[in-house]
Amino acid sequence: MDRRTVLRMGGLALTGTLAGCGGSGSDDTPAGAETDNLVDMTDDLNFEPAEITVSVGETVTWTTTGSVPHSVTAYEEQLPDGAAYFASGGFDSESAAREAYPSEGSVASEESYEHTFETAGEFAYFCIPHESGMKGTVIVEG
């Protein structure tokens, strides 16, 4: 669990406590109840956080927050059994993603890529132009 999730849960618990005092908070569903699962791609050439844990059926959104473009590209050979391949640009294989970059599959400044994980397991991925150090993992819990 990453730090932002912990902070968000703390905020929800506090909101619930306050609503309980008023006695009529039943329609006051917290806007953050659906988790965001955000990963920043930074000018430091990192995925932030580098490891994120989600549940099956949830979507992760990667956003290039600086000026340097990145890619989100799954390591095909490390996919859990039966899992769909994913990569920014919508490729269905790692080789296709590598060949097309950077004309396709690049996530420019302020742009995002998102993928919904339908299979449990650990998903290792990387950024094509910064592969030597820019890697991440999505852990999907069933």
Ligand SMILES: [Cu+2]
């Ligand atoms: Cu990168």
